Amino acid sequence: MTAPSLGKKGLSLPRESAGPEVAWAAVRFAALTALCVLCYSNSLHGELVHDDVWAILNNPDVRPGSSLTNIFSNDFWGKRMADNTSHKSYRPLCILTFKLNILLHGTTPLYFHVVNVCLHCAVTCLLMFICERFTFEDTRLAFVTALLFAVHPVHTEAVSGIVGRADVLACLLFLLTFLTYSRSVGLCLSEDSLPSTVSVCCLLVSLLLGTCAMLVKETGITVFGVCVLYDALVLCRKPLIYHLSGSRLRDLLSICGPFIKRACLISGYVMVIMSVRLWLMGGSMPLFSEQDNPASFSPDLLTRCLTLSYLLSFNAWLLLAPIVLCYDWQVGSIPLVESLDDLRNAATVLLAMVMVTLCLRCIFSLQRQESREILVGLSFLIFPFIPASNLFFRVGFVVAERVLYMPSMGYCILVAHGLGRLCSVLGRLGTTVLSVGMLILLLLFSWKTVQQNQVWLSREALFLSGIKTLPHNAKVHYNYANFLKDSGRHQEAIHHYTTALRLYPHHASAMNNLGTLTRNPLEAERYYRKALHINPQHNRALFNLGNLLKSQGKEREAETLLRDSIRFGPHFADAYSSLASLYADQKRFAEANEIYLKGIENCADSSDLHNNYGVFLVDTGEGELAAAHYQQAVRLKPAHYVAMVNLGRLLRSSNENEEAESWYKRALEVTRKVDILTPLGALYYNTGRYEEALQVYREAVALQPDSTDIWLALAQVLAMADRATEAEKMTLDIISRESRCIECYRLLSAIYSKRGNYTEALDALEKALQQNPSDLTVRAELYFSKGNQLREMNQLDRAFESYQLAVELKPDQSQAWMNMGGIQHMKGNYAAARMYYQQALLLTPGSKLLKENLAKLDRLERRLTGGA
Structure with missing residues (x-):
């Protein structure tokens, strides 16, 4: 191999004719791009899977409304770098690309995949360019290197998995750093000197690009070592060896000055940025478990x-x-x-x-x-x-496999080098055989890459592939079980959790999750306690056991467990909500409020925590403050329809019907659920918009046809919309399925009463009372309604008895007291009437009707007294 000629700003190869060479170069770049696209085109329609969910969908720093400053203070997963539970992976520039993806196209996976494939194309083309300029004299070997890199199956995780963008983008910046550094070094002017730095700008740009590579992924910083080594052994190779082996060793420092300055600059800069990196980590390394890396934990x-x-x-x-x-x-x-x-x-x-x-x-x-x-x-x-x-x-x-993306460049270069050496030795026939073999290898690699891309299309495909490939790996069984659990396939999930525990009995998370699937509380408790025996600081096992004991009334132990769950998982929002609800149930509102505030401080990006705190504030009469937290929940998670419905209910209670309606409709844009439709239907019903209420309730019934409450609400709307026949038929149909439906009998009574069929109305109320409702308020209301029907039928004595029964059950029924007074008034029992009127007036002192009745009573008594 002959030495390359040194150009003014780096290495260059002699050019015989620029035109054809540029054309062939364009063809090579186009071929590489096409090959990359063909190999990875079937990955474009994949979902966000595995780590993608945590790095993108569940990462608060990626959301459009989040602060950019958080990206530079948090780790790759959105946790603060100084936090003990942080992964310490500091990749803000990669997170910025995710954020840009979401700002432009939302969370649509297609565009994330398109960016990854484009980056892989760029890396492949740049690798060939660098190999042509700085590695091989034969451009065919550079092309073979890039071909092998383009189709290598080990790259599928980095390219098809969105989180792998960190590796691909860092590799691109790695190559750009190497390129700009090499161009910053000039040629040797004489045998007595080393190449000088001809472009300080290129050198500084290389420092910037290398820093960006590190800010995309930590391995990017290794490019500085490659640059210095290449400088020493290639760019400075002949004169450096000459001076090291010659007699002028005493002049080495002065002659090697340009290289030493570059090396010192790079070394000093690396020390500075590594110190900053360590400072960002809070001076501590990430904490891993034995299952993450068993070999490093071996005693x-x-x-x-x-x-x-x-x-x-x-x-x-x-x-x-x-x-x-x-x-x-x-x-x-x-x-x-x-x-x-x-x-x-x-x-x-x-x-x-x-x-x-x-x-x-x-x-x-x-x-x-x-x-x-x-x-x-x-x-x-x-x-x-x-x-x-x-x-x-x-x-x-x-x-x-993703960490092999960058090292595979070196592998491809070495393979191409070996191929070139063999071709030079074997002659034309051997070269032909090797070329055919290389073509077969490229085809096999391409086929394997296309097949492997299928694995990354969905969570189920990915996790199932792990079980097929490594059935003895407990982690893949655990991951697949998690998917099955989320999909509602609980029996299959139990099987794979059990398998994971058989392969790795100390898997605390599998033990905990198995507990969440069992229906037997005693068995669930046993699993949670086993998980805590394996890992006493397992915050989710502490949380689950605490909730289980809370449901069993063991509040003191539950409180201790939930507090420990927060202590060992300070960013676990559900634990704060559960402990606060425990305090609220015990009427310890101040402590509950304190826990919610502490949770919001530590989990400021938890939309559920803000929503739950809003519910607590409504219950404690702080509606205005609750509205702010509901709105914050929606800002953090624009699809949080539960917070939208809660906010709608809050506005509805304040008679802000238009705003409430807008929030209900906004929730329906997220999902069409019964929990959203029914409060919207109630709003329409209460504001007299019966046709709209009918439309909403019919949709709700279609979604949940077995719900008696929704059918009944629909019948009530029909009754109010003057469609009594339909309402009656629907109500009777409900009763045929649910004979103990008290509200159905009440509705029938109202329908019959409106028609003037008082006997049928009274009969419906009697049937409702025969169900012997346990709620005293409901029984009191039924007796009150019965009294009204009897009064309409002029059966005043029986009506009075019904009203008496109503006030015995519910003494605060002002209307019943007043009606009792009215009956006595009509019967001439003025003293009794006055007593009942006055009792009613105590309950509703502002009632004009009561005051008028008392005034009439006064006049009658005066007249009787005067006549006497």
Whole structure:
């Protein structure tokens, strides 16, 4: 291999004719773009799955109304970086792209996928460009590198999974950083000097781009190591070796000044941004559990070393032969290597031999200036993988295919280099055979990529694929069980939770979730307590057990458990709501209010917490303040129809009917549910808009045809809309299905009474009373209605008896007292009439009718007295 000529701003290859070369370059870029689109076109209609839900749908920082400053103070999942429970993954620029996606197209998954595929196309094309300019002299090898990268199946998680955008975008910025840094270095003016920095602007831009790469994903910072190494061994290679091995060693510092300045600048800058990064983390590393990375938790040093070394070869195998791919490699997927006689150690040794051979080859070829391809391949392979290697700090996974996106560039370069070397040795026939073999490999990789994309189309497809691929992995059974639980397929969920526990008995979350599915309270309690035995700080198990005990009346223990749930999960909004409701039930309103406020402080983005606090405020007479929290719930979650309905009810109670109606309709735009339709129908009914009420209640009945209450409400509207025959028929139909429907008999009585059929109306009320309602208020109202019917029938004595029974059950019935007084008045029992009138007046002192009746009574008594 001949040395490249050095251009003014970096490496360049000689050009014989620019026109055809530009055309061929355009063809190559177009072919790569088309290939990427073809391979990933079937991923475009996938859902937001797995981590996408937490990073996008459940991430408060991504929502349109959220503050941009939160993105730069919170982690990738929306938690504060300084929080002990934070994942410490600081990727604000990636979150900004998610936020931009939502601002432009909402949460429609298609546009998220389109962006990911476009980014993959850009990375592939840029990789070929860099390989042409800085790695290979033969552009065909650069094209082969990019082809292999475009179709490699290990990229499906990064490209088809939206969260993988962090890896793809960081890779793009990684390459741009490398490109601008290389262009900032000039040519060697003489054998006695190193290349100078010809473009300070490019150098500063490379620092900016590298920082952006780190702010997209942490592994992006490794590009600075690649740049310095490339500078030292390629850009400065010949003169640096010359001075290191020559007699002018004393002048080394002055001669190597340009390189040393660049290296010091990069090193100092990396130290500064790493210090800032550590400061943002609150000076602590993320906390992981044993199931996240079992090898790093092993107490045996030999096991740790052997397993972590084997994982390097396992990752290498995924690059070489991506046959078995899975979205999750945790909890039993890769058993620990616990002894030297484990056959898997052979893979570790083989990988070590290959890497040592490549490194030696790179070192020895420095003298012959043939190291560029191997050096770039190794640096692109090794440096981006270092953060995932457990070498410097513990990571939260065993194997993650998405982290291989950047290292795979180096793998592709090394494969292309090997292919080029073999072609030069084997001749034309061998080259043809190798070309056919490479074409077959590309086709196989393309087929595997298209097949693997199907896995990422939905939650069910993803989780089910995990079970088919790694049936011995407890985590995939747990994830699939969660999906089944959310889908209402509880028996299947129980089976997979049980399987997860059989494979990994210490899975506290599986134990807890299994408890939520059992119908037996004693069995559920047993599961919750087992989960807490495994992990005493499992805040959801504490929450579930606390709620269970609260429902059983064991309030003291429930309070303790719910407080612990908050202590170990300070951002778990449901625990605050549950504890506050416990206090509210005990009439400890001040404490309940304090818990709600503390919850809102720690979980300011919880729409449910704001809604629940609004309900509490309404119950305690703080309606105006409640309205603000309902509105905040809707701002946080624009689809929170429960808060909209609650706000509508609150406005309705204040007779703000137009605003209430608008909120009900807004809720109906989110979903057509009975819980929304019935209060809207009641609003129309109470404001005399009977036709609209009929339309709403008919829709509600269609959604829930078994609901007696909705049928009855519909019959009541028909009765008020002067469609008594339909109302009567519908009410009788309800009674035929539900003979103890007291309200149905009351409605029938009202219909008959309106027609003047007092006997039938009285009979309907008698049937209602025969049901012996347990509610004293309902019985009192029935006796009052019966008294009214008897009074209409001029059966005054019986009417008086009914009114008497009504006030015995409910003494505050002013109208019953007044009617009793009226009957005595008509019968000439003026003293008794006065007593009943006065009793009614005590209950309703502003009643004009009562005052008029008392005045009439006074006149009658005076007349009688005067006559006497």
